[in-house]
Amino acid sequence: MTPDFRTSAPSKMESETETRQQAFLQNIANRLGRAVLQEKPLHPDKGAPRFWQEYRLDQQARIELFCDNWQKAGGIVHHFPHEREARQFLVQSVLDSGARKILRQDQPELAEWKLEESLREGQKLVCWQAMERTQALAEAAEAKIGIVVADYAVACTGSVVVASSAQKGRSVSLLPPTLFVIVPLDRLKTRLGEVLTVFENRARSFYPAGIHIISGPSRSADIENDLTIGVHGPGKVYALLFG
Amino acid sequence: MKDSVRERAQAALQDDYLRNAVKFTTERLRSGKQSAAAELGHWEEWRERGRAIRLHTIAHLDYYLAQFADNARQQGAHVHFAFTKEEAVAITLEIARRNKARSVVKSKSMVSEELHMNEALAEAGIETVETDLGEYIIQLANEPPSHIIIPAIHKNKEQIAEVLSREAGKQLPAETSVLAQFARQKLRQKFLQADIGMTGCNFAIAESGSIVLFENEGNARMVSTLPRTQITLMGMERIIPTWADLEVMATLLPRSATGQKLTVYLSGITGPKRTEDSDGPEELHIIIIDNGRSLQLGDPDFQELLNCIRCGACLNVCPVYRQIGGHSYGSTYSGPIGAVLTPALVKNAAEWNDIAYASSLCGACYEACPVKIPLHDMLVYLRHRTVTKGRPDLQEKLGMKGFRYLMSDxxxxxxxxxxxxxxxxxxxxxxxxxxxxxxxxxxxxxxxxxxxxxxxxxxxxxxxxxxxxxxxxxxxxxxxxxxxxxxxxxxxxxxxxx
Known part of the structure; x- marks a missing residue:
């Protein structure tokens, strides 16, 4: 993956940026009463307290905790012993929903499920792939259901983690009002930190542009403290664990 | 707006709805925080770690900002630095001009309130739409936020229905689900049509050049996914060194703000979209803003203010805020943090002197603060500075003189x-x-x-x-x-x- 550089010809703003940055950092150093730091400082208190870094739950406990948290946040969760049962549940849900357009990520795990074979007439499954931007967004805006496979899940916070790429659009887990997140159990971790440090150690060129950690349906309590579900993002979110 | 905190509070105290709403909301948030902290356990240890990370970052702020800027640029982002609000606004307008932007969708950003960004964009003829539900409501009502987490805390359903009905061009019932549905549909179009998405920044990660956003509605994700250009306004102290440190902030911030284990969405955005990606911004600008923050650096009494993670926990426990609400403070930031931050951010602190007195110095704010900022001490320092600079209150001066005369014999x-x-x-x-x-x-x-x-x-x-x-x-x-x-x-x- 290479970053996308669309810089227009350098102008006053760009040329000013560098001098301004230097002055900015110099001012900070002056205020702190020293020269601008060049050496990386030692950071002995990095990350979570030690007791927490060592905290791990066994798989059964992770499943239970994840399910509990996901439900408390207002999501729907099912744990299936096998992949085929998860698929069956998903297919049935999609059939029952009557949704005309369904959008899925272009993930090999999902391709293997061959969902399109089980859909009813009039239902269209669109696969997110390298599309022209406007078309991609139009497809996502029309879809009633989004289907993604999580990169990771976190038991302690009841979260799923989805990272973007050409095959994995950010819109798929965002625009459709219903979202299905499939979680193979070997991706379910105990703590959030286990997932975050994956990105910490990742080489710069392999950084996804968007890393999204999702913990339930979109919500707001901005009107008189009344809880509203699905205010911008999906209001119905399913986590389907299998394994 | 009336000109002293006393007068503004006087008006707020006459408003029964406001007082009840503020009381109810702050109580809900406060008890949510308490149970979340208790459920997690080791809360003091977490707070101590949060404080240590923030202290370390601010003490090495120049290094981490330079590291952040380097890494963000390597990922393709444009990083700008702005000393003043005028500079920040000028950079924003220049980006808008180059992109021939006519509309901006915004997710919640306290910094943009500080900069009066919406007014500046409006003057330039650019439509600006707040997309956080609460912010959208108060934008339409043309009012400032009254709580850092729940900005429209002061408006009831009927008032909100009235405001949204005006926008809808038809009468909407005062039902939360209907009102929220209207906002969803209306704002969805705005997201899809906007030229620029503007976000704030909860944290920036130096080691990867990423910005991190916490939110519950999904509007910040929309803003950073759909428009072609993204502008992120970042207070210069928002930085943390590593992703590992984010775990500590993610443990403290949502629990302290609303009692959630985590907000519904936590997004890490690293550079603009990759060439092959079909969504996400093609251009990402990050504007790092000082606007008075460096005044606190190197000041032993106030440097810790920069540790603030903007959770609002101090508002919810403050016996003064709970009575008078946010507008009485008369500035972007309210509650105990606002009482200290507002005078700290401006060189002419004198005009904000009175809000340092809107406190009982009980220290509940310090107890609640997830990074242990001694706000009550700072309020005393502020008062001390006012007095040593020669407060012009003759009555108080005479009173103190008389007291001294009496008590010395x-x-x-x-x-x-x-x-x-x-x-x-x-x-x-x-x-x-x-x-x-x-x-x-x-x-x-x-x-x-x-x-x-x-x-x-x-x-x-x-x-x-x-x-x-x-x-x-x-x-x-x-x-x-x-x-x-x-x-x-x-x-x-x-x-x-x-």
Whole structure:
């Protein structure tokens, strides 16, 4: 993956940026009463307290905790012993929903499920792939259901983690009002930190542009403290664990 | 807006809806935080770690900002630095001009309130739409936010329905689900049509050049996914060194703000979209803003202000905020943090002097703060500075002088007290003083003063001392009796016949 550089010809703003940055950092150093730091400082208190870094739950406990948290946040969760049962549940849900357009990520795990074979007439499954931007967004805006496979899940916070790429659009887990997140159990971790440090150690060129950690349906309590579900993002979110 | 905190608070105290809403909301958030902290356990250890990370980052701020800027640029982002709000606004307008932008969708950003960004964009003829539900409502009502987490805390359903009906061009019922549905549909179009998405920044990660957003609605994700250009406004102190440190912030921030284990969405955005990606911004600009923040650096009394993670926990526990609400503070930031931050951010602190006095100095804000900022101490420092700089309040000056004169000689004090015991009879009504005269006015508006006792403790002391000396091991039955009588009296409460 290479970053996308669309810089227009350098102008006053760009040329000013560098001098301004230097002055900015110099001012900070002056205020702190020293020269601008060049050496990386030692950071002995990095990350979570030690007791927490060592905290791990066994798989059964992770499943239970994840399910509990996901439900408390207002999501729907099912744990299936096998992949085929998860698929069956998903297919049935999609059939029952009557949704005309369904959008899925272009993930090999999902391709293997061959969902399109089980859909009813009039239902269209669109696969997110390298599309022209406007078309991609139009497809996502029309879809009633989004289907993604999580990169990771976190038991302690009841979260799923989805990272973007050409095959994995950010819109798929965002625009459709219903979202299905499939979680193979070997991706379910105990703590959030286990997932975050994956990105910490990742080489710069392999950084996804968007890393999204999702913990339930979109919500707001901005009107008189009344809880509203699905205010911008999906209001119905399913986590389907299998394994 | 009225010109002093006293007058603004006066107006707020007349508004029964506001007072109840603020009380209800702050209580909900506060108890949510308490149970979330208790459920997590080791809360003090987490706070201590949060504080350590923030202290470390601010002490090495120049290094981490440079590292952040380098890494973000390597990922393809444009990083700008702005000393003042004018510079930040000018950079934003320049980006908008280059992109021929006509509309901006925004997710919640306190910094943009600080910069008065919406007004600046409007002047340039660019439509700006707030997309957080609460912010959208108060934008349409043309009001500033009154709580850092729940900005429209002060508006009831009927008022919100009225505001949204105007926008809808038809009457909407005062039902939360209908109102939210209207906002969803309306804002969805705006997201899809906007030229620029503008976000704030909860944290920026130096080691990867990523910005991190916490939110519950999904609007910040929309803003950073759909428009072609993204502008992120970042206070220069928002930085943390690593992703590992984010775990600590993600543990502290949502719990302290709303009692959630994590907000519904936590997004890490690293550079613009990759070439092959079909969504996400093609251009990402990050504007790092000072706007008075560096004034606190190197100031031993106030540097810790930069540790703030903007959770609002101090508002929810503050006995003053809970009565007067956010607008009384008269600036972008309200509550205890606002009372300190507002004067700290401006060079001309004098005009904000009065809000440092809108506090009881009880220290509840410090207890609640997830990164242990000693706000109550800072409020005292602010008051101290006001006084040493020569506060022009003649009455207070005279009062203090008089107090010093009286207290520096015990004979003088005794005489004055005797005089007072005689003099108070002139003001006494039904055994208390309620006169709203001169310096007594402020106090007696809502309270009364008990009369000084017939016999002062000082005058009674020789007798009391003898009684004490006589027996300590076993109380004298007469003293015992008197104490019992006192206790009985106290149980009936301190009633008086008004």
């Amino acid at each position: 015990y004979r003088r004090l005794r005489k004055a007290l005797r005089l007072g015991r005689v003099g108070q009879k002139l003001l006494s009504r039904n055994g208390v003083i309620k006169a709203k005269l001169g310096p007594l006015k402020g106090w007696h508006r809502y309270r009364h003063t008990q009369l000084a006792a017939e016999q002062a403790f000082r005058d009674n002391w020789p007798v009391l001392k003898q009684e004490l000396n006589r027996s300590l091991a076993q109380a004298d039955p007469r003293i015992e009796e008197r104490l019992q009588a006192w206790v009985a009296k106290r149980e009936r409460g301190n009633e008086y016949d008004a």
